Amino acid sequence: MIYILYSNDYEVFLGGNFKPESKVLIDTTTDVLGVCDELGIPMTLFCDLTCLWRYRELGYPEFPDMVERQLVQTIRDGHDVQTHIHPHWLETDISYGKDGSSAYKVDPSKFLIGNCTTEDGTSLRDFCMDIFAKAKRHLEDLLTPIDSNYQCIAYRAGGYGVQPNSETIYSALQDTGYKIDSSIVPGMTYETDVNRIDFATVPTLGNYSIDPSKGISQASENGVFEIPVLALRKGKARWPLAQSFFRRVIKTLLSRQKRKRHGYPIQMSGEPAKKITLTKQLLEEFRIIKNGWYMLELGEDADLMIDAATQYIDQYKKENTDLFVSISCHSKSLNPRILSAFKKFHKHLESQYGPQLKAITFQDAEKYRK
Numbered sequence: 001m002i003y004i005l006y007s008n009d010y011e012v013f014l015g016g017n018f019k020p021e022s023k024v025l026i027d028t029t030t031d032v033l034g035v036c037d038e039l040g041i042p043m044t045l046f047c048d049l050t051c052l053w054r055y056r057e058l059g060y061p062e063f064p065d066m067v068e069r070q071l072v073q074t075i076r077d078g079h080d081v082q083t084h085i086h087p088h089w090l091e092t093d094i095s096y097g098k099d100g101s102s103a104y105k106v107d108p109s110k111f112l113i114g115n116c117t118t119e120d121g122t123s124l125r126d127f128c129m130d131i132f133a134k135a136k137r138h139l140e141d142l143l144t145p146i147d148s149n150y151q152c153i154a155y156r157a158g159g160y161g162v163q164p165n166s167e168t169i170y171s172a173l174q175d176t177g178y179k180i181d182s183s184i185v186p187g188m189t190y191e192t193d194v195n196r197i198d199f200a201t202v203p204t205l206g207n208y209s210i211d212p213s214k215g216i217s218q219a220s221e222n223g224v225f226e227i228p229v230l231a232l233r234k235g236k237a238r239w240p241l242a243q244s245f246f247r248r249v250i251k252t253l254l255s256r257q258k259r260k261r262h263g264y265p266i267q268m269s270g271e272p273a274k275k276i277t278l279t280k281q282l283l284e285e286f287r288i289i290k291n292g293w294y295m296l297e298l299g300e301d302a303d304l305m306i307d308a309a310t311q312y313i314d315q316y317k318k319e320n321t322d323l324f325v326s327i328s329c330h331s332k333s334l335n336p337r338i339l340s341a342f343k344k345f346h347k348h349l350e351s352q353y354g355p356q357l358k359a360i361t362f363q364d365a366e367k368y369r370k
Contacts, residue, residue, distance in 0.1 A: 002313055002323045002357045005227060005365060006041065007182060008331055009084055011048035013263025019099035021063045024262050026070055033079060035339050039346050041359035045074055046084035046156040049135045054089040068142055075146045080361035083135040086158030087113045102210040106266055108194045113157065114165035121274060124165055128172035136176060154362035157183040162216065170224050171212035179366050180225045182326045183296050184216065187233030192267050206316030206323045226326045230312050231295040263332060298329035302341040304325045306348050324365050
């Protein structure tokens with residue numbers, strides 16, 4: 001079987017939001033879950049729990065309350081909720097504008113969980129154990145009354161940050177009861193002032209287990225089960241990216257539309273522009289094609305997503321074995337064009353693979369992989 005796991009990094013913008021959080025996250029999540037309901041498929045929300053804790057700690061309970069109401073409804077509707085951690089939130093300051101916008105003052109050195117220790121001398125392992133266990137308790141206390149079978153068993157790192165100190169991170173995940181990780185993006189290499197990722201040497205396998213004592217570059221039979229985010233390694237995506245690039249150029253030139261941003265990332269400093277100019281749009285597309293590497297994040301080009309998913313599945317699906325494929329999105333970045341492309345994409349996969357393909361949750365994956 002080919003098991004497709006649609007996942008959603010359920011979070012606000014990490015630098016700040018130009019709109020109220022309800023518009024950035026709650027409404028967009030309602031829209032994408034509505035599309036999933038229309039298609040008859042589930043989605044897993046990886047909830048950024050540290051954000052909720054910090055809002056409440058600073059005396060802003062309205063947003064966490066809205067989130068928890070949505071998470072409860074998400075479980076009622078047959079979807080899933082699992083853990084997502086951005087540890088920098090624990091020391092982030094929050095300020096509001098009169099229009100409901102929000103801005104965050106962040107310590108970027110705390111962005112990667114592998115760099116997190118505390119002034120009282122808490123070790124990285126103890127820090128990870130505490131935060132993973134607290135997140136698991138939070139979700140199970142909230143959601144088990146809605147579904148007695150609910151279990152928090154899956155994790156996605158904020159910013160895909162399972163480095164540095166991967167061994168410590170995965171050991172803490174395993175020891176706090178997490179069975180599945182979906183943080184690794186095969187072939188991804190990325191470095192900014194805030195984040196640093198190097199997945200160039202992760203196993204070239206569809207799924208595998210990570211033994212904490214051996215790190216992320218070696219596949220093992222036992223440990224935390226890895227369901228990587230679907231990505232084509234460098235060189236595999238140049239032709240589909242080139243085709244997509246020219247389709248987007250034509251659309252951009254014809255529409256002359258500027259994209260509105262609803263927020264800005266942690267890397268941006270100063271007062272960020274609310275719109276992306278035409279020149280910036282084209283340069284952004286050119287950088288993508290030049291790189292030749294592609295992670296399938298739900299986007300506006302259904303044909304590109306279909307091409308990438310087909311390549312990935314055909315590469316990793318082996319006869320008489322199951323393949324678990326994670327496809328990611330972020331509610332905060334969705335728009336009607338992306339939702340339309342999502343429908344086309346999933347319907348094509350159903351048509352192409354027929355009864356061999358099934359969309360499931362991460363809780364389902366833990367049952368089916370055994």
